Amino acid sequence: MTVRVRFAPSPTGYLHVGGGRTALYNWLFARHNGGVFILRADDTDAERSTPEFQQDILDGLTWLGLDWDEGIEVGGPHGVYRQSQRLERYQEVAARLVASGAAYYDLATPEQLESLRAAAESAGRSPVYAGTHRATPAQVHGHLAEGGVAPIRFAVPRPGETIFEDLVRGSLRFDHANVDDFVILRSDGTPTYHLASTVDDVDFGITHVVRGEDILSSTPKHILLTLAMGGEPAIYAHLALLNGPDGKKLSKRHGDTSLRAYREAGILAGAMRNYLAILGWSPGDDEEVVSPETMIERFELTAVSRNPAVFDTTKLEWMNGVYLRALPAAEFVELTRPLVESELGRTLDDREAAVYAAIAPFVQERAKRLTDAAPQVTFLFVDDVAYDDASWEKVMTKQEARVALDGALARLEGLAGWDSPSIEEALRAMLEEHGLSASKGFQPLRVAVTGSSVSPPLFESLEALGRERALQRLRSAADRVSSES
């Protein structure tokens, strides 16, 4: 039997990292088994669903490199993959369930429900609605005939229990005493998540439901519904949720939670995908940096961790650095050049682009995020460097600063060529001449030229800057140093 899985997010917010991971695990499982990955929109909540969020989800999945075989945008044998366009089907199923006695119109008032809940709670019992106020068929008929509305509830068999085998959690058992007669069709005729999702899973022939643990306790409802529809329940796998660094539920107060935010902050899709894969699953050996092919080859739901993992951006950044360094130099340039341009507020001309391409590899070596590049190279493309105060304070106030600047000027002004080897030779001679150590002698030059003590290598920076501007910066730094002393 062909494996068929789905990722069915509600477009009620931007795709977050946890959703991305759920999608990734579904995709890996499908690809590992030569199955079908379906993308569906569980957008029954018309109030909160928006096209913008829907688009963000599509963008996020595509960015992560996940492709789907059926579903939104690509279509498929089951037609529409949006719940908002399948309303009649859910109503039809609900009606059939009422006809068969598996569900019923519920006439209980909100007040009745509330007092039941309150009573149960104060008695220390499960606050479960078990059809206590279920009306007779005649009463229901009368109510409806008079134009009254009512939600349809599923009649959970009592007593009873639902037992199933979860691929990541093992054997699970739920006593129906703790399962509500849940609403499947609201009084306005729209389906709830339970109905719509289950109907779609049955209709689309979903064989494995891989989703977040937040719906674990609703699973008995879905199995019961499936059975009542005459369907074969899927195999379930519930993934533990992601937490923030403090071990609490991951939320905005922990920082960015949307995939989009990380993309914009310079995280590479490959790094994010790899990190998400490793967060709750292990490829087996000690390797953690793994290709998508390897992930697909080794992925097993039964090997997925049961405990909630902390989404740790430190490790994500480390991994991003690994991916960044693995990038071909040209690609790194292509990816970061727009960021440099936006930092400058203008585009680079051809000459400048060539300068950037020459210096970029040195930046690539030390970057953790794509966004780290621009701040390190803007000194090349502005008329006057802005000195970093801390850097200036640290090196320019030292005795050697003046000696180094004057010495460098003397050596460089008459230099024949302007390439980093020649510059290095000249400056090392300067060191020798004044008896300066490399760090004492070169740091002032670095700050003079790049504005900061953290920058690409000195000689390459000087070469890239060009003779005129380089000398000019050394001079103005020397002037400032002498005026301050």
Added chain:
RNA sequence: GCCCUCAUCGUCCAGCGGCCUAGGACGCCGGCCUUUCAAGCCGGUAACACGGGUUCGAAUCCCGUUGGGGGUACCA
């Protein structure tokens, strides 16, 4: 409150009754390299939540406690 669920270094993962004086990765600390910062290389720090069982033997199995997470809607 009630129901479900989870529990190995600060974090992620390995471990599935003896190979564990618990392994790897990130982080952190130290060293090397070195013109800075990184990167790289080398070394170090650090954990089986607690209490009972079961067993010749438990990180591994069972029970309880504690703590975390989820659910408890005509939201998904």
